[in-house]
Each structure stands twice: as structure tokens, then as C-alpha cells.
Amino acid sequence: MAPRRKPDTFLKFPILIGDIGGTNARFAILKDAFAEPKFFDNVETASFASIDAAIQECVLDQTSVQPKSAVLAIAGPIDGDELDLTNCPWVIRPKGMIADLGLEEVVVINDFEAQALAISAIGDGGRAEIGNGIHREGASRAVIGPGTGLGVAGLVRARNMWIPVAGEGGHIDIGPRTERDHAIWPHLATVGGRISGEQILSGRGLVNLYNAICKSAGKVSDCQTPAEVTRAAEAGADPQAKEAIELFSIYLGRIAGDIALVFIARGGVYIAGGIFKRLLPLVDHARMREAFEDKAPHTHLMSEIPLYVITEPQPALAGLTAFARSPRFFGLETTGRHWKA
Structure with a gap:
């Protein structure tokens, strides 16, 4: 059996993956580059005052795994340190997430960039x-x-x-x-x-x-x-x-x-x-x-x-997972969209 290729990700595992839409947010945790993601229940954005509260209650309080990194896809423009969603009152503050949720780094991309990542590998x-x-x-x-x-x-x-x-x-x-x-x-x-x-x-x-x-x-x-x-x-x-x-x-x-x-x-x-x-x-x-x-x-x-x-049930999460495992296969620009502790 051929040896497993060493993962080439620049992010630290475990990685929290999130697809944040106007109505619903979906989360998973990827423990390492070879593990299957652990999915959590869908979150209605209107039920929580902030993304931080949603992650704490619906993800971190439901698992013993503490993510070190997060890769989030959001429905809105990415400009500056406070990111507004187009059709949702949540404001994404990556520096605050690092300080309050125990993360070391956060990458944020557009939600349809994540969908685009997904269609690179979707088969029949x-x-x-x-x-x-x-x-x-x-x-x-x-x-x-x-x-x-x-x-x-x-x-x-x-x-x-x-x-x-x-x-x-x-x-x-x-x-x-x-x-x-x-x-x-x-x-x-x-x-x-x-x-x-x-x-x-x-x-x-x-x-x-x-x-x-x-x-x-x-x-x-x-x-x-x-x-x-x-x-x-x-x-x-x-x-x-x-x-x-x-x-x-x-x-x-x-x-x-x-x-x-x-x-x-x-x-x-x-x-x-x-x-x-x-x-x-x-x-x-x-x-x-x-x-x-x-x-x-x-x-x-x-x-x-x-x-x-x-018809893939969670295509954006699948795209983010593919990127987290092997970023060298994707020309995804992270300048201005990658925050570290």
C-alpha cells in the first residue's frame, strides 16, 4: 500500500467549517485531513443574536473537540474586520471570534466561492x-x-x-x-x-x-x-x-x-x-x-x-472541506481574508 501523502494545508486542525447564509447556517468540524467531517444541526440565523453565540451553543457545547482554525463562507462582501451579511443581521468579527471562541486563525470567503469549490469535485x-x-x-x-x-x-x-x-x-x-x-x-x-x-x-x-x-x-x-x-x-x-x-x-x-x-x-x-x-x-x-x-x-x-x-446535501461544506484538506489544488486568494491570533 502506498504511503499517505502528507497533508499540505496551511491551517491547523481541527478546523471548524461554516456555511453562513441569510436564513440558515451550517457547521462541521474536520479533525484532520483524512477524517470525515462531523456535521452539526442546521442553525436558523434569526434564532441567535450573533454567529459567536450560534457556534458556542450549537457546535462547541455539543462536542469535546476544540477547533484551532475556522474556514467560513458568508453571504456578503469581505472587506475589513467587520463583515456584514447581505440578508442577515449578523456581523462577522474574526478578531472577536479568535478572542472569544478559542480559535487561532479564521479564514472567511464568499459563500458562492465555497459553492464553486464544491463543483470542482461533484460527480454524478x-x-x-x-x-x-x-x-x-x-x-x-x-x-x-x-x-x-x-x-x-x-x-x-x-x-x-x-x-x-x-x-x-x-x-x-x-x-x-x-x-x-x-x-x-x-x-x-x-x-x-x-x-x-x-x-x-x-x-x-x-x-x-x-x-x-x-x-x-x-x-x-x-x-x-x-x-x-x-x-x-x-x-x-x-x-x-x-x-x-x-x-x-x-x-x-x-x-x-x-x-x-x-x-x-x-x-x-x-x-x-x-x-x-x-x-x-x-x-x-x-x-x-x-x-x-x-x-x-x-x-x-x-x-x-x-x-x-x-443534489449533494451540503455542497458548500463539501467545498470548504476539500479546500481545508488540500489548499494547493485551489487558487483561492486569502489576502485580507485570513486573521490570526
């Missing part, structure tokens, strides 16, 4: 394909995820490393194309007078779309939450809810196709997040794939690009 067992494409193993990839907001990131291959490219692609404009779109668009709620992808392709965006469909039909909205819209569509009792799900998937296909063109993502575009996994049984795959490919004059190129739905 962790993804479901929509339509047919030609998967090219070393080619650029992209990930898009409807959730509390709409996250987007790219993953490019260079110098034998996967390099995640984060951004705010969820805030690109989305406009009407069909006659039906033009009937719905005037009723959509806007931000600053514009409709971004996130205004439709997120949890609140699904409700926004449903309300607009109801208004266009002169109907009263019966659903107030994404879960209610989904249940109404599943029950078949609300035609506006059913149409909202159908159009949500078509518009997601359109923007996923746009992102595919931005990155020339011949390795595939991956859809992340729990919202779309829940909607998947209600989606017309053929119509969504058609919307994805409808990018003249590049229809032929788009027909070759795979479109996947991530």
Missing part, C-alpha cells in the same frame, strides 16, 4: 442533469443558486488549480421577452426602479413573481411565502402558483444560460440551493433546457454545455 452521484450536454472535465464551470438571494460564481482551471471567481451576478438585470412576460413585468416589485435576477429568482422573488401573475389576472394572492406557493402548485389548486413555478424555472434557465456565456462554462452550469431542489419535480425540464440554450447566435455552443442541479 451529487448532481442531476437537465437535458443533455457534453461534460468536459477540465473546462470552466459556473454555479448559480436561488436562495435568500441569488448567488453566482465561476470556477476556472489554470496552472493545475481550480480558481473560484466570486461576484454579484445575481443582481444583473432581467427583462421580459415573451408576450406573457410583458403582461407580468409591470406588476413585479422593483428595487430602485429595476428588476434584477434576484427580484424573481430567490425565495422572496418567487412570491414576487406569484403576486405579479395574480395581479395580471385580477386575482387575489392567496400565498404569502415561497413554501405556500410551492404547496399550492403541488396541490394543483392554484393555477397562478403553478405558472409561477413554471416561469421561475424558465427564467432561471435563461439566466443560467447567460452565466454560461460569461464563463464559457463548457464544464457545466450547476444550480445550487434548496429552493430549486424542492421545485424540481414540478419543473418542465425540456422548457427549462430550451430557455437555457436560446442564446442566438450561440445556440450550438449552448447545446453542448451541461446544466446540472446539485
Whole structure:
């Protein structure tokens, strides 16, 4: 048996891994480079005043393992020593975490950088394909995820490393194309007078779309939450809810196709997040794939690009784990995002 390769991580084990979203936070501890991560129960961010309190009660108080390092993925920009989350009142203070939680160092990256790290290694067992494409193993990839907001990131291959490219692609404009779109668009709620992808392709965006469909039909909205819209569509009792799900998937296909063109993502575009996994049984795959490919004059190129739905239960944590074990395989910039005691 060949000897195990010496781990090349620059972080000290055990490592606390965290995926901090607008609504939920997920944590695990990696004891060493060869161990499987120990996962903890999901945390609702609204239930805790701070991330420090959540980590203390939901992780450290539940194990005898004391992490020396932390790698956190957050839904928000990383600038300075106090990091605000886009859709959550928590403020991440890495220096305070080091002082109060017994950590020696903290690395913080964007949440969709973590999703990008994850798609470097997700195989057939962790993804479901929509339509047919030609998967090219070393080619650029992209990930898009409807959730509390709409996250987007790219993953490019260079110098034998996967390099995640984060951004705010969820805030690109989305406009009407069909006659039906033009009937719905005037009723959509806007931000600053514009409709971004996130205004439709997120949890609140699904409700926004449903309300607009109801208004266009002169109907009263019966659903107030994404879960209610989904249940109404599943029950078949609300035609506006059913149409909202159908159009949500078509518009997601359109923007996923746009992102595919931005990155020339011949390795595939991956859809992340729990919202779309829940909607998947209600989606017309053929119509969504058609919307994805409808990018003249590049229809032929788009027909070759795979479109996947991530079915891996904890993809961001899987991506962070891969990075913590072997950072040399990833061109992840940590300057200004790595704090030490």
C-alpha cells in the first residue's frame, strides 16, 4: 500500500467549517485531513443574536473537540474586520471570534466561492442533469443558486488549480421577452426602479413573481411565502402558483444560460440551493433546457454545455472541506481574508 501523502494545508486542525447564509447556517468540524467531517444541526440565523453565540451553543457545547482554525463562507462582501451579511443581521468579527471562541486563525470567503469549490469535485452521484450536454472535465464551470438571494460564481482551471471567481451576478438585470412576460413585468416589485435576477429568482422573488401573475389576472394572492406557493402548485389548486413555478424555472434557465456565456462554462452550469431542489419535480425540464440554450447566435455552443442541479446535501461544506484538506489544488486568494491570533 502506498504511503499517505502528507497533508499540505496551511491551517491547523481541527478546523471548524461554516456555511453562513441569510436564513440558515451550517457547521462541521474536520479533525484532520483524512477524517470525515462531523456535521452539526442546521442553525436558523434569526434564532441567535450573533454567529459567536450560534457556534458556542450549537457546535462547541455539543462536542469535546476544540477547533484551532475556522474556514467560513458568508453571504456578503469581505472587506475589513467587520463583515456584514447581505440578508442577515449578523456581523462577522474574526478578531472577536479568535478572542472569544478559542480559535487561532479564521479564514472567511464568499459563500458562492465555497459553492464553486464544491463543483470542482461533484460527480454524478451529487448532481442531476437537465437535458443533455457534453461534460468536459477540465473546462470552466459556473454555479448559480436561488436562495435568500441569488448567488453566482465561476470556477476556472489554470496552472493545475481550480480558481473560484466570486461576484454579484445575481443582481444583473432581467427583462421580459415573451408576450406573457410583458403582461407580468409591470406588476413585479422593483428595487430602485429595476428588476434584477434576484427580484424573481430567490425565495422572496418567487412570491414576487406569484403576486405579479395574480395581479395580471385580477386575482387575489392567496400565498404569502415561497413554501405556500410551492404547496399550492403541488396541490394543483392554484393555477397562478403553478405558472409561477413554471416561469421561475424558465427564467432561471435563461439566466443560467447567460452565466454560461460569461464563463464559457463548457464544464457545466450547476444550480445550487434548496429552493430549486424542492421545485424540481414540478419543473418542465425540456422548457427549462430550451430557455437555457436560446442564446442566438450561440445556440450550438449552448447545446453542448451541461446544466446540472446539485443534489449533494451540503455542497458548500463539501467545498470548504476539500479546500481545508488540500489548499494547493485551489487558487483561492486569502489576502485580507485570513486573521490570526
